[in-house]
Amino acid sequence: MSENVERPMFLQNAWYVAGFGSEIGTGEMRPIRILDCAILLLRRTDGSLAALVDRCPHRFAPLSLGHFDGVQVTCGYHGLGFDGNGACSQNPHGPTAGLKVQAWPVREHDGLIWVWPGEADAAEAVEPPRFxxxxxxxxxxxxxxxxxxxxxxxxxxxxxxxxxxxxxxxxxxxxxxxxxxxxxxxxxxxxxxxxxxxxxxxxxxxxxxxxxxxxxxxxxxxxxxxxxxxxxxxxxxxxxxxxxxxxxxxxxxxxxxxxxxxxxxxxxxxxxxxxxxxxxxxxxxxxxxxxxxxxxxxxxxxxxxxxxxxxxxxxxxxxxxxxxxxxxxxxxxxxxxxxxxx
Amino acid sequence: MSENVERPMFLQNAWYVAGFGSEIGTGEMRPIRILDCAILLLRRTDGSLAALVDRCPHRFAPLSLGHFDGVQVTCGYHGLGFDGNGACSQNPHGPTAGLKVQAWPVREHDGLIWVWPGEADAAEAVEPPRFxxxxxxxxxxxxxxxxxxxxxxxxxxxxxxxxxxxxxxxxxxxxxxxxxxxxxxxxxxxxxxxxxxxxxxxxxxxxxxxxxxxxxxxxxxxxxxxxxxxxxxxxxxxxxxxxxxxxxxxxxxxxxxxxxxxxxxxxxxxxxxxxxxxxxxxxxxxxxxxxxxxxxxxxxxxxxxxxxxxxxxxxxxxxxxxxxxxxxxxxxxxxxxxxxxx
Amino acid sequence: MSENVERPMFLQNAWYVAGFGSEIGTGEMRPIRILDCAILLLRRTDGSLAALVDRCPHRFAPLSLGHFDGVQVTCGYHGLGFDGNGACSQNPHGPTAGLKVQAWPVREHDGLIWVWPGEADAAEAVEPPRFxxxxxxxxxxxxxxxxxxxxxxxxxxxxxxxxxxxxxxxxxxxxxxxxxxxxxxxxxxxxxxxxxxxxxxxxxxxxxxxxxxxxxxxxxxxxxxxxxxxxxxxxxxxxxxxxxxxxxxxxxxxxxxxxxxxxxxxxxxxxxxxxxxxxxxxxxxxxxxxxxxxxxxxxxxxxxxxxxxxxxxxxxxxxxxxxxxxxxxxxxxxxxxxxxxx
Ligand code: FES
Ligand code: FES
Ligand code: FES
CATH class of the missing domain: 3.90.380.10 (Naphthalene 1,2-dioxygenase Alpha Subunit; Chain A, domain 1)
Structure with a gap:
């Protein structure tokens, strides 16, 4: 969710376009700032998209400076790995429990990538517009x-x-x-x-x-x-x-x-x-x-x-x-x- | 009048030089920021000068991005027109009443253009210095x-x-x-x-x-x-x-x-x-x-x-x-x- | 001392490296910002170093825009002169009493220049580390x-x-x-x-x-x-x-x-x-x-x-x-x- 809380000028629970699908190939990452949040779009090996907050929960390195193997994005600083849901899938230094990065709901239709900055649950009830x-x-x-x-x-x-x-x-x-x-x-x-x-x-x-x-x-x-x-x-x-x-x-x-x-x-x-x-x-x-x-x-x-x-x-x-x-x-x-x- | 109100550091009711007269030809516009206000100088067809706040009262487009025909400056966005006194002289979308842009008193002597950011009335009693x-x-x-x-x-x-x-x-x-x-x-x-x-x-x-x-x-x-x-x-x-x-x-x-x-x-x-x-x-x-x-x-x-x-x-x-x-x-x-x- | 007082994030009473000794020749000046203070390093004719706040106490011109003769740094604006202790050693316009610029303790060991942003007295009891x-x-x-x-x-x-x-x-x-x-x-x-x-x-x-x-x-x-x-x-x-x-x-x-x-x-x-x-x-x-x-x-x-x-x-x-x-x-x-x- 956006960090701009002083005077809300953004609707959080809504679909916003984050890019054109054709511009992110399989296994590719793409950082973009949306509603004042740094977000990382990922195209997984299976073709599906994910959107993670582009900030490692450990020491806040941008995940976009790390590596993406098509399934897991690995932080370039100390190697924490996260899947497209933001769950920690690798911690070379201990247990993964309690480690996660926020994931935004994503949809892809008609060549458009849509993300939802608000509560993930609320996104289930609403589909992005089709054209x-x-x-x-x-x-x-x-x-x-x-x-x-x-x-x-x-x-x-x-x-x-x-x-x-x-x-x-x-x-x-x-x-x-x-x-x-x-x-x-x-x-x-x-x-x-x-x-x-x-x-x-x-x-x-x-x-x-x-x-x-x-x-x-x-x-x-x-x-x-x-x-x-x-x-x-x-x-x-x-x-x-x-x-x-x-x-x-x-x-x-x-x-x-x-x-x-x-x-x-x-x-x-x-x-x-x-x-x-x-x-x-x-x-x-x-x-x-x-x-x-x-x-x-x-x-x-x-x-x-x-x-x-x-x-x-x-x-x-x-x-x-x-x-x-x-x-x-x-x-x-x-x-x-x-x-x-x- | 300047928008800087926190700690007044400017005298408003005074003449300030805004340019050299020779640098603005007939029918020309020239934007300049003075006392933290965006101002637009205009040389009218009759040779006289005007100074308007460079911000359309409608949606705040700079008037300097519009057109000046020597009498009226026309906002480039939706066509409101203003004369050198700041009065609305054209509204293609309705009546002109109630529409105006602030005009600053102007004088031109000895090749110098002077403007008065304060109250227009007060300017009548004071002349800019002569040299x-x-x-x-x-x-x-x-x-x-x-x-x-x-x-x-x-x-x-x-x-x-x-x-x-x-x-x-x-x-x-x-x-x-x-x-x-x-x-x-x-x-x-x-x-x-x-x-x-x-x-x-x-x-x-x-x-x-x-x-x-x-x-x-x-x-x-x-x-x-x-x-x-x-x-x-x-x-x-x-x-x-x-x-x-x-x-x-x-x-x-x-x-x-x-x-x-x-x-x-x-x-x-x-x-x-x-x-x-x-x-x-x-x-x-x-x-x-x-x-x-x-x-x-x-x-x-x-x-x-x-x-x-x-x-x-x-x-x-x-x-x-x-x-x-x-x-x-x-x-x-x-x-x-x-x-x-x- | 640092001017950042909102939330202290710097230790003032400590030695900090300000440069490598070999980089400042005799009679040379070198400005550097440390703990958010503009500081001027000086290598005196006798080879010793001094560190002054790089801001003339008169009208706040940077002393680094002035001249250094190996003993005195002279402000380039109105000619006040200061020695390496920050004492005023020249005032072409009146007495020097009461005029001074803050001096930071300096040490030079092993090719490293160290300065002490805190209280000068406290520096006496502590030496910079040696290697x-x-x-x-x-x-x-x-x-x-x-x-x-x-x-x-x-x-x-x-x-x-x-x-x-x-x-x-x-x-x-x-x-x-x-x-x-x-x-x-x-x-x-x-x-x-x-x-x-x-x-x-x-x-x-x-x-x-x-x-x-x-x-x-x-x-x-x-x-x-x-x-x-x-x-x-x-x-x-x-x-x-x-x-x-x-x-x-x-x-x-x-x-x-x-x-x-x-x-x-x-x-x-x-x-x-x-x-x-x-x-x-x-x-x-x-x-x-x-x-x-x-x-x-x-x-x-x-x-x-x-x-x-x-x-x-x-x-x-x-x-x-x-x-x-x-x-x-x-x-x-x-x-x-x-x-x-x-
Ligand atoms: S900052 Fe990402 S693993 Fe340490
Ligand atoms: S902004 Fe000027 S006419 Fe609309
Ligand atoms: S500002 Fe340094 S002598 Fe005046």
Missing amino acids: AMLDEATAHVNHGYLHGRADYRLMIDNILDLSHIEFLHPALGTPEVRKAKIEVTTDGDVITVSRAMNGETLSEGLAHVYGAAGQKVDRTLTVAFNAPSNLVLTVRIEREQGRTGSQSLHLFTPETATSTHYFYTSSMWREDATREQFDAFAGALTRVFLNEDKPMIDAQQERIGNREIGELKPALLKIDKGAVLARRKLEQMIAREAEEHA | AMLDEATAHVNHGYLHGRADYRLMIDNILDLSHIEFLHPALGTPEVRKAKIEVTTDGDVITVSRAMNGETLSEGLAHVYGAAGQKVDRTLTVAFNAPSNLVLTVRIEREQGRTGSQSLHLFTPETATSTHYFYTSSMWREDATREQFDAFAGALTRVFLNEDKPMIDAQQERIGNREIGELKPALLKIDKGAVLARRKLEQMIAREAEEHA | AMLDEATAHVNHGYLHGRADYRLMIDNILDLSHIEFLHPALGTPEVRKAKIEVTTDGDVITVSRAMNGETLSEGLAHVYGAAGQKVDRTLTVAFNAPSNLVLTVRIEREQGRTGSQSLHLFTPETATSTHYFYTSSMWREDATREQFDAFAGALTRVFLNEDKPMIDAQQERIGNREIGELKPALLKIDKGAVLARRKLEQMIAREAEEHA
């Missing part, structure tokens, strides 16, 4: 990673905010985007923001991606937020040949209070796009975030510093509705969790 | 900027202290400097330190600057301190052909508690020096400060750390009189200001 | 320095811990090492850890160093800890031609709470080894520490952060006995010292 459009049999799929120098909540705000398109991404703005209203709806725990453009002439790049050159289309952007920090952005295009579209996942995992692992994917159904069209889509997504969103969000964080954004009394605009609802939802869940453990 | 020797019609004028890694008060101490010449600047020391007494006088709010050398043979470099090769001269150095942080150093030379001299301004603007913007100028009357003589003077001034004063002051700050110098109980010497009086004056003004706002 | 094997007449001697990014106590733990050899230094592990028990004994204030290997076939490198190629030998490693932070590691080899061996000193001086000056020496009796054999020994020692121990200890510190290791509740193994006893001894001495000054 049909990550199935490479039917969809083109791409994924990427960026390191955000910002509170994960600023990064959620950014994706939930469909109002910044024409300002931060001028190349993506059209007269129809400017005219389109933003709708926010809540359905159970899911908060959805959408913006529908009618009779829009897409930019040359987008027209190519969606096979709609020389046409006017109807385009709908929909972002669905699932606490704590998973967002699905769906683009639906209605054009002369019928419907097409794309989907991108924006999966945020807090690294520290002011930095975030940003795992993202982009997908298009194979029947909707050639590989070349899809690659153009996926490349643009990365470029726009890297060059336009990320510098803005990192700069926001710099101005906010170590304060909570609320302390600075931000001016609220109508366009903030989705982000405000998402932050409120998160805050309630974190407060409830804190109460249950008080 | 006749910054008039390029009658004087050669040069200016420069250095970033000090030290509390602005250590930098004031340094300029007010005419006793360090022969120790820190051996090339400037002469037997006459060593013999000359240091006088300190107070006239209203101005504290003046002076040192008069009689029958001095100047170093070769200085003799050239002042047209006094092969002569003995009388030389007087006078530094006048005006709170909070403006110093005028005047050199008067009496030589066979009559009086000559030079003047330099040392204008300190706190950036943070331990760093300082150091704006300086050097001047000689055109009738007293050729451009070549003046350039030799101005170049030496920069060189000496950069290579001799600045390393010493930065190192002082390192030894003092985050403490107030008084906590360390410095040994007081007679030569500190000017600096002690200046610090006392400043402290009184800061305390009075704090009281008035308590 | 016969630093005498170049009878021994080959080498010395080195490494900067540890760790609490000095983690570095003591490491040397006192003879159990990590086969894990952290696989090239040094043999089947006999694995079998050998670790013994811990306490004799007065000295804590000794030893490990005896019988009938061991040394690695090729060690066999060459100890002239025991093609033999089985008995090897004993013994580490003796003397508070606060001096360790002597003795290797004794019994081989066909008789006894041989080596000795290394591991002398730790806290720089800050989380960094350490590590001075080490290695020695072999001249009658036991050629220079070439000795150089092979000394080179291996540095290589192993630099490449294997240091990265592990620095990483330990990173995981422990600013906390005391005890707060994290380390799992105790039998092999920790020596380190635990040494830490307890140190803690008692520090607590007693703190009480005496309360």
Whole structure:
């Protein structure tokens, strides 16, 4: 569990993405900081994954400086060995009883590795979200990673905010985007923001991606937020040949209070796009975030510093509705969790 | 107003130099941190300057990452626009009422840009100081900027202290400097330190600057301190052909508690020096400060750390009189200001 | 005396190594931070050493930015001069009475410079340890320095811990090492850890160093800890031609709470080894520490952060006995010292 206890800003009992499965081969280790805890991901010989706190219980050497044989990770300092459940499987200096390292529940689905920083028991009742459009049999799929120098909540705000398109991404703005209203709806725990453009002439790049050159289309952007920090952005295009579209996942995992692992994917159904069209889509997504969103969000964080954004009394605009609802939802869940453990 | 409230070390209601006017062209923006506030200087189409807090009131993006059209600065994130008074002049998402960004009073005189971090109303009653020797019609004028890694008060101490010449600047020391007494006088709010050398043979470099090769001269150095942080150093030379001299301004603007913007100028009357003589003077001034004063002051700050110098109980010497009086004056003004706002 | 008063983690009244005598020539100065104090070592014209707090009592300029003439160090800012006892020997601006800089007792023996951060009077009653094997007449001697990014106590733990050899230094592990028990004994204030290997076939490198190629030998490693932070590691080899061996000193001086000056020496009796054999020994020692121990200890510190290791509740193994006893001894001495000054 995270050591940040001063002011809980993380939901502990939740699944967070810790990486893409394809990036950890059998017998490999990979350290990553999550919710301010140093964690070590391990791919065992049988292909299964484990996640251990990356700190030997003896003298606190990082286990990631030791050796992993596919079953046991051996501390490089005095040779204590631990299995993927964190149980001590080797002590060259005495009994193993009472020696253990904390293990986090792990799941792997659709190419995503998920970990659960909270109570292991509680993880049994909840599965990480699944995403049909990550199935490479039917969809083109791409994924990427960026390191955000910002509170994960600023990064959620950014994706939930469909109002910044024409300002931060001028190349993506059209007269129809400017005219389109933003709708926010809540359905159970899911908060959805959408913006529908009618009779829009897409930019040359987008027209190519969606096979709609020389046409006017109807385009709908929909972002669905699932606490704590998973967002699905769906683009639906209605054009002369019928419907097409794309989907991108924006999966945020807090690294520290002011930095975030940003795992993202982009997908298009194979029947909707050639590989070349899809690659153009996926490349643009990365470029726009890297060059336009990320510098803005990192700069926001710099101005906010170590304060909570609320302390600075931000001016609220109508366009903030989705982000405000998402932050409120998160805050309630974190407060409830804190109460249950008080 | 500065956000540093723990222990007030800055006078808020005062003019501070924020830059040289020639360095901001029409339609240009320039961010600078002053008294621990991020500020954005703007040169409007009509040539006038404005200073806004560089933080959008909406989600705290730096306005400096947006666009300035010569009248309005538009936030790059969601398009709020503000004029030079900080009033919201554009909100693509709703009404502008209630939206504003703090503006600091600005003045521009003699090539210097001044800003006022305190209450805007109070600025009306006070004008920034004027300097006749910054008039390029009658004087050669040069200016420069250095970033000090030290509390602005250590930098004031340094300029007010005419006793360090022969120790820190051996090339400037002469037997006459060593013999000359240091006088300190107070006239209203101005504290003046002076040192008069009689029958001095100047170093070769200085003799050239002042047209006094092969002569003995009388030389007087006078530094006048005006709170909070403006110093005028005047050199008067009496030589066979009559009086000559030079003047330099040392204008300190706190950036943070331990760093300082150091704006300086050097001047000689055109009738007293050729451009070549003046350039030799101005170049030496920069060189000496950069290579001799600045390393010493930065190192002082390192030894003092985050403490107030008084906590360390410095040994007081007679030569500190000017600096002690200046610090006392400043402290009184800061305390009075704090009281008035308590 | 150290300025770290929050939680005393340093013993003040003790000798600490500040350098190797050969590295400071006559008339030379050398700044070093010890127990979080900036200290200036001076080698006077008469060859004797002095240690002054490296901060002028006037305006806190580092004295190390001034000049040293072999007798007096002159502050580079306003010319105050101090002798090696810290007494003011020159004030160009007034009387010297009442001006002084703190001087630390210094000793120089066997090529090592020792300083005493605590009360100068108390130093009179205690001499720094002496080491016969630093005498170049009878021994080959080498010395080195490494900067540890760790609490000095983690570095003591490491040397006192003879159990990590086969894990952290696989090239040094043999089947006999694995079998050998670790013994811990306490004799007065000295804590000794030893490990005896019988009938061991040394690695090729060690066999060459100890002239025991093609033999089985008995090897004993013994580490003796003397508070606060001096360790002597003795290797004794019994081989066909008789006894041989080596000795290394591991002398730790806290720089800050989380960094350490590590001075080490290695020695072999001249009658036991050629220079070439000795150089092979000394080179291996540095290589192993630099490449294997240091990265592990620095990483330990990173995981422990600013906390005391005890707060994290380390799992105790039998092999920790020596380190635990040494830490307890140190803690008692520090607590007693703190009480005496309360
Ligand atoms: S630190 Fe891991 S076994 Fe000792
Ligand atoms: S942050 Fe400036 S308009 Fe939203
Ligand atoms: S600071 Fe050393 S003499 Fe002034």
